[in-house]
Amino acid sequence: MAVKAGRTHYTVTYSVLVVAVGAYALLQSMVAPVLPTIQAHLHSSESATAWLMTSYLLAASVATPILGRVGDVVGKERMLVVTLLGLATGSLLAGLSHSIGMMIVARVVQGTGGAVLPLSFGIVRDEFPSAKVSGAVGVIASLTAAGGGLGLVLAGPIVSHLDYHWLFWFPMIATAAAAAATLVFVPASPVRGAGGVSRPGGLLLAAWLVTLLLAVSEGQSWGWDSAGVLGLLAATVVLVPLWILTELRAAHPLIDMRMMRAPAVWTVNLSALLFGVVMYTCTTFMPQLLQTRRSVAGYGFSADVTASGLYMLPLSAAAFAGNVLAGRIGGRLGYRGLLVAGSLLSVPPFVLLAVAHTESWQVCTAVTVAGTGLGLAFSAMAGLVIEAVPAGQTGVASGMNANIRTIGGAIGSGIGASLLAATVTTAHPLPADTGYTRLFWFLAGAAALATLAATLVPRSRRAPAPGAAVPDPVGALPDRGSGHADNSGTAPRAADL
Structure with missing residues (x-):
């Protein structure tokens, strides 16, 4: 691919990245609340249908750090195009699928889209004026939480008024458009990592x-x-x-172990692991609680897919609010302070749910506070990772951080499923209400541990005050004051690293 002759204005690049990350975030969550519908349409077993989530998770966990590293070496915008085309292809296959086997294959292809996040972070670092990097990264990071909640909201209306295939057609259109826009508008990476993969x-x-x-x-x-x-x-x-x-x-x-053991990196990765437990487990099992029929189980809200999504809407709105709040207070608290604040905010909502989860106001209050905490924490973690590593390792370091969050989600979902399954009996095939109480106490504990991990993050760096430049840890970045970095596409000199 030829290097583009000029540098596109960073706001155009940013618009493309927002569409790309937003579509990926929606794909993460829209499938979960409609798994029973897909199971019925494909005449599949429950265990086979569960692989629609498992296969996606496995593919994303493998592809995210590897493609992030490849992007660091060959060019982030090139790999972003490849990744978006993979998402679009997987969505096309899922939209055409009429068997569970084909659908699982499609979800594996979609999972490669996990690399959208680290590649986007790297492009922001390369292209944006220094003073705007932290805010842009924070918004993109928050899209993973906000988009995940929005996916739960949109799934119901889409399935009710169209059919479940449109859960994939809409993201396919968005990701294909984003791939074309990336090819046209996103400049070639001016910073490359040394060596191969x-x-x-x-x-x-x-x-x-x-x-x-x-x-x-x-x-x-x-x-x-x-x-x-x-x-x-x-x-x-x-x-x-x-x-x-x-x-x-x-x-x-592929992964620099010396970089991974740096205090500013491993402490943030530990926080990411615990936040993955909290976020993925909450968004996986909360709709299940909301859709449980009170007349059958003695608890629950008897909500359909659409109504359960509306219950979760405050999570998305609060995540964006948390991001806006991060931009306002980040200059005073620093990234570490934001991470501690977000972690602390994530504890009370799950304590509330563990004590009482029978009224609508309890659920809405809890998900609103939790969403605010997630918005703050996700913005902070992205900024901390980018500050801590050389420019040529932004993709792989961010990819590994996102990957560790995914691992946390898998661990949390597995433990959550076991906590609920332990209360199921032959006489009562649905989980008992005590199972959800234990689940929420587990999430409160995970959030408390995330707070402890956040306090371990070194204090050496602070987020910029409004208008201030983000400190460059390696001095290797080109001048981005005007948003026009060197477009030579060559790797930086050893002396620059």
């Missing part, structure tokens, strides 16, 4: 991610003490140190 590192990373996530995703259905789950966990224990050793010895590692 470690294939052994990539294969081992994929291997241990698959064994770990498959174990935690299927633990409830296979049995946590089953030979399959124990075997997968044992394989993970062997593969992780082998992967770390391979990466340490590689001339050009």
Whole structure:
């Protein structure tokens, strides 16, 4: 692909990135509340239908850091086009699917779209004026929480007035348009990472991610003490140190282990893991609680898919509000302060739900406060990672942070499913209300641990005050004061790194 002759204004680039990340965020959540509908239409079993989420999760966890690294090396805008085309292709296949097998394949292809986030963060860092980087990254990061909540809202009307295939047609149109716009408007990456991509590192990373996530995703259905789950966990224990050793010895590692062990990186990644537990588990099981018929189970809200989505609407609105709030108070608190504040805000809503979840106001209050906390925390984590790593590693570092959040979501969803399943009996096939109480206490505990992890983040860097420049940790970035970076497309010199 030829390097573009001029630099597109960063606001145009930003518009393209917002559409791309928004479409990906919607795909993450729109499928979950309508799984029973898809199961009925495809005449599938419940266990097979669950693979629509598991396969997507596995593919995203493998593709996100690998494609993020490839983007750092060959050009972020090139890989963004590839990733968006993958999302569009997966959505096309899902829209045409009339069997569960084909739908699972489509979801695997869609999962490669997880790389949209790290690639977008890297492009923002390359193209934006320094003073605007933190705000732009914060909005994009918050889209993952806000878009996830919005997907729960839109799923019901789409299925009711059209059919479930349109859950994929709409994102396909959006991602295809974003891919075309990226090709035309997004400039070639002016900052490249050195070296190539470690294939052994990539294969081992994929291997241990698959064994770990498959174990935690299927633990409830296979049995946590089953030979399959124990075997997968044992394989993970062997593969992780082998992967770390391979990466340490590689001339050009996929993941720089020295970077990963830096205090400013591993502490934020620990926070991401715990926030993944909170966010994904909440958005997975809250609609289930809302759709439970009170006349049958003795609890729940008897909501249909559309109504349960409306209950979750405050989550999306509050996530955006949290992002706006982050922009206003970030200069005083710093990224670390924002992360601590967001973590603290995430504890009370789940304590409230654990104590009482029988009234609409309780649910709406809880998801509003939780959404605000997520908006603050997601903005802070993205900014902290970008500040902590060299420009040429933005994609892989951001990808790994997003990936760790996904791992947290898988772990949280597995534990949540087990907590609910433990209360199911032959006489009462639905989970007991005590199962949800335990689930919410578990999420409150995870949020409390996220607060503790946030306090471990080093205090050395602060978010910029309004109009101030973001400190460049490596001094390698081109001058972005006018939004027109060097477009040579060549890798930075060693002296610049």
